Amino acid sequence: xxxxxxxxxxxxxxxxxxxxxxxxxxxxxxxxxxxxxxxxxxxxxxxxxxxxxxxxxxxxxxxxxxxxxxxxxxxxxxxxxxxxxxxxxxxxxxxxxxxxxxxxxxxxxxxxxxxxxxxxxxxxxxxxxxxxxxxxxxxxxxxxxxxxxxxxxxxxxxxxxxxxxxxxxxxxxxxxxxxxxxxxxxxxxxxxxxxxxxxxxxxxxxxxxxxxxxxxxxxxxxxxxxxxxxxxxxxxxxxxxxxxxxxxxxxxxxxxxxxxxxxxxxxxxxxxxxxxxxxxxxxxxxxxxxxxxxxxxxxxxxxxxxxxxxxxxxxxxxxxxxxxxxxxxxxxxxxxxxxxxxxxxxxxxxxxxxxxxxxxxxxxxxxxxxxxxxxxxxxxxxxxxxxxxxxxxxxxxxxxxxxxxxxxxxxxxxxxxxxxxxxxxxxxxxxxxxxxxxxxxxxxxxxxxxxxxxxxxxxxxxxxxxxxxxxxxxxxxxxxxxxxxxxxxxxxxxxxxxxxxxxxxxx
Ligand code: SF4
Ligand code: FE
Numbered sequence: 358x359x360x361x362x363x364x365x366x367x368x369x370x371x372x373x374x375x376x377x378x379x380x381x382x383x384x385x386x387x388x389x390x391x392x393x394x395x396x397x398x399x400x401x402x403x404x405x406x407x408x409x410x411x412x413x414x415x416x417x418x419x420x421x422x423x424x425x426x427x428x429x430x431x432x433x434x435x436x437x438x439x440x441x442x443x444x445x446x447x448x449x450x451x452x453x454x455x456x457x458x459x460x461x462x463x464x465x466x467x468x469x470x471x472x473x474x475x476x477x478x479x480x481x482x483x484x485x486x487x488x489x490x491x492x493x494x495x496x497x498x499x500x501x502x503x504x505x506x507x508x509x510x511x512x513x514x515x516x517x518x519x520x521x522x523x524x525x526x527x528x529x530x531x532x533x534x535x536x537x538x539x540x541x542x543x544x545x546x547x548x549x550x551x552x553x554x555x556x557x558x559x560x561x562x563x564x565x566x567x568x569x570x571x572x573x574x575x576x577x578x579x580x581x582x583x584x585x586x587x588x589x590x591x592x593x594x595x596x597x598x599x600x601x602x603x604x605x606x607x608x609x610x611x612x613x614x615x616x617x618x619x620x621x622x623x624x625x626x627x628x629x630x631x632x633x634x635x636x637x638x639x640x641x642x643x644x645x646x647x648x649x650x651x652x653x654x655x656x657x658x659x660x661x662x663x664x665x666x667x668x669x670x671x672x673x674x675x676x677x678x679x680x681x682x683x684x685x686x687x688x689x690x691x692x693x694x695x696x697x698x699x700x701x702x703x704x705x706x707x708x709x710x711x712x713x714x715x716x717x718x719x720x721x722x723x724x725x726x727x728x729x730x731x732x733x734x735x736x737x738x739x740x741x742x743x744x745x746x747x748x749x750x751x752x753x754x755x756x757x758x759x760x761x762x763x764x765x766x767x768x769x770x771x772x773x774x775x776x777x778x779x780x781x782x783x784x785x786x787x788x789x790x791x792x793x794x795x796x797x798x799x800x801x802x803x804x805x806x807x808x809x810x811x812x813x814x815x816x817x818x819x820x821x822x823x824x825x826x827x828x829x830x831x832x833x834x835x836x837x838x839x840x841x842x843x844x845x846x847x848x849x850x851x852x853x854x855x856x857x858x859x860x861x862x863x864x
Contacts, residue, residue, distance in 0.1 A: 364502035366412065367405035373556065374401065377582040381553060381617075383590040391553050396599045397590070399797075400615035403460045404504060404554045406452060407432060417448045422499050424492065429499045432462040435473050436717040439709035439862065446656045446706050450699060453660020457793060459614035459801035461551025463654040465505025468559045469495060470716055471646035472576065476632050477714035479639050487632050488714070494578055494630065498557060506555030506581065508546040508619055509647075511563040520566065520573040530560060530621060532572045532634075539627040540634065541585075542575060548616040550809070553588055555581050558619070560626070562633075565641035574640055576633035577626035585624040591616040595796035603756040605785055608792025614801040648819075649721045651810040652728035656702030661793070661802050662695035662738055668790045669745040675774040675783040676747070687741045694734040701727035708857045722823045722854045729816040735806040739794040746790045753787060825852055 364370050374392045381388045383396070391397045411418040411430045422429045423437055436442045445466065452460045473495070476487040498505060511520075514528030523529065530544030542560065552558060559578050566574050579586075593613065604610035633639060670688055673679045705723035712718055743750055749772070759765050759781070769780040792798050807813065831847035851859070 362502075363500060365408065367408045369502070370405050370408050370504075371401070374554065378584075379553060379582050379588060380586065381588045381590060388590075396596050397553070397615070399458075399599060399609070399611060399613035400461070400551070401554050403456045403458050403612040403614065404462060404551060406456050406612070407460055407462050408502075410448070410452060410455070414451070417444065417451055420444070422496075424496050425499055427499070430502060432466045433469065433495070433499045433502070433505070434466075435495060436470055436709070437715070439707060439717055442706040442709040442717050442719050443703060446653065446699075446703050449654060449657040450660040450663075453657045454663045455660075456612040457609050457661055457664040457789070458612045458798045459550060459657065459805060460612075461506075461554060461615060462504060463651065463657065464507035464509065464550050465555065465557075465559070467647055467650035467654055468507035468509075468561055469498075469505060470650055470718070471643060472559065472561075472632055473716045474712035474714040474718065475639055475643045475646055477712070478642070479633065479636050481713065483636065490629055491632050494632075501556070503556040504551070504554060506549060506552045506558045507647075508549055508552070508558045508560045509563060510547050510549070512545050512547050513563065519570060520564075521569040526572075529563070529570075529573050530575070532575050533623050539625055539631065540575060540577075541623045541625050542577075542621050543623055544621055546619045546621075548591060549619050550805075551615050552581065552617050552619055553590075554615060557581065559632075560621075561647065562640040562643055564644060566637040568637060570637050570640075571635050574633055574635050574637040575626075575631070576643065577631040579624060579626055579630065583624050585622045587620045587622070589618040589620070591618065593797040593800045595792070598796070601756070603760070605756040605759070605781070605788055608788040608790075608796050609798055613797045614805070616800070645721070646718060648811055648815070649718060649724050652816065653702040653705040653719050653724035655728050655731040655806065655810060656699050658731050658735055658802065658806055659695050659699035659702070661798075662691070662698065662735065665738060665742050665790065665793050665802070666691045666695060668786050668793070669742040671786045672746045672783070672790065675778045675786060677775045684745060687745055691738045691741050694730075694738050698727060698730045698734055701730055707862060710853075710857060720854065720857055722820065725816040725819045725823075728810055729813060729820065731806045732813045732816070735802055739799075739803060742790050742794060746787055750787050750791050751795065753784060753791075759784065823852075823854055825854070828852070828855075 364373050381391050388394055392401050418431050419428050420431050420434045431448055472491055476491045480488045511529040514523045520529035527544045530542055532540045533543040534541040557578050558581050561576055598607040673684045678684050701723050705719040705727055708720035709717040754768055759768050773780050774783050793802050828847055828850055831844035834841050834844040835848055
């Protein structure tokens with residue numbers, strides 16, 4: 358059960374994760390206290406940093422809630438202005454810099470913000486009470502200082518079939534039973550970021566739904582230790598290095614991301630925590646709003662990229678090649694790519710607009726462009742880091758060999774770079790690059806960059822939908838002097854995207 362406390366510090370947060378009834382499996386065994394597991398703990402530390410930052414730098418990571426008039430963590434805030442949306446990105450970049458990994462809280466922030474406006478618009482159409490219930494939930498989690506996880510990605514079975522057409526109904530999370538007091542849900546969600554480190558989980562939709570998918574049109578909030586939930590922890594490349602003696606081979610001993618499969622076996626959601634129940638026609642809107650926020654949330658990777666660029670620069674310096682023009686050029690290229698990610702994300706946030714609910718949402722086109730950059734540029738930045746680091750990034754002997762009384766002396770002698778730099782420093786930086794590009798945090802920096810918030814094709818579909826090619830053709834036809842009656846009308850047909858491009862910033 359969730360304790361009635363207000364979590365403010367990282368210590369409060371660590372305490373809040375103990376003595377819960379989570380059923381968690383890892384390596385074929387059930388784990389008693391995930392927070393104490395040496396492989397899981399770095400992921401908890403990464404979330405804890407979101408509490409530390411709110412205290413150390415309240416301007417970035419906290420804000421006054423308009424609902425409670427109290428200072429709350431920014432991850433729990435409903436954006437009231439374009440500036441609020443922009444500040445989310447600034448906080449994300451900073452946390453990427455401080456942890457070098459996925460700090461896991463953006464899914465919850467983006468789920469809260471998207472549901473705030475979607476429940477409002479659902480109620481406008483159906484005269485319901487979802488928005489009121491949702492706002493009560495938001496106030497409760499703001500007062501408690503909780504971490505919210507989003508249960509997003511269904512396992513999806515045969516991708517060519519709709520949820521109701523699947524051979525096994527559980528391949529999409531669905532209502533298994535209805536009662537007067539609420540509903541029961543069954544199914545599974547794959548690779549859920551930070552789910553064990555969350556207090557509440559919001560069950561969301563993955564795809565648009567049709568009339569026959571009505572049992573799949575369910576959105577609601579459940580405590581992460583609700584009866585009927587089983588977590589199966591996902592392996593990360595080189596995860597068992599966290600069990601090694603010493604802190605060098607692991608690369609980043611303090612921080613890591615977290616993903617797990619979540620299985621729901623008739624899990625109860627009470628009526629007061631249900632925020633969609635059968636309104637299949639709003640599933641697409643919810644998916645689109647969530648991905649709009651979340652795709653520009655991937656500016657987190659520019660913060661992580663700052664760490665990787667710094668590691669590559671340090672590796673070059675320790676090798677004595679920092680003044681070589683090709684090294685400077687590679688670092689410049691890495692920075693250019695990294696800032697391009699940030700630029701598109703922050704621009705999307707600056708171009709936020711108000712929804713009917715009063716909550717602000719970022720620009721969808723630029724959010725998709727940001728995320729699409731992330732699917733490519735992180736890999737290129739990683740490639741350049743490998744180029745600068747040299748082959749040792751993947752062939753270094755273990756810390757135990759360096760500590761060995763006989764061969765350790767040889768390794769320190771032969772792996773020395775510049776004379777004033779201890780060999781250990783050189784090894785530590787190379788291990789960090791390995792961690793971020795091949796090891797545990799490559800899951801966050803590379804694979805999650807590829808598939809999180811939708812795989813590349815999902816962004817291309819959205820960009821194609823919004824690219825207004827007829828409008829652009831008309832601009833060209835007009836200027837080229839081709840006589841075409843239609844083109845003049847089309848050149849004045851400014852859509853939402855260009856309306857935002859041309860209007861002064863909102864304040
Ligand atoms: Fe946040 Fe980035 Fe992790 Fe997504 S991948 S939860 S945006 S840190
Ligand atoms: Fe993600």
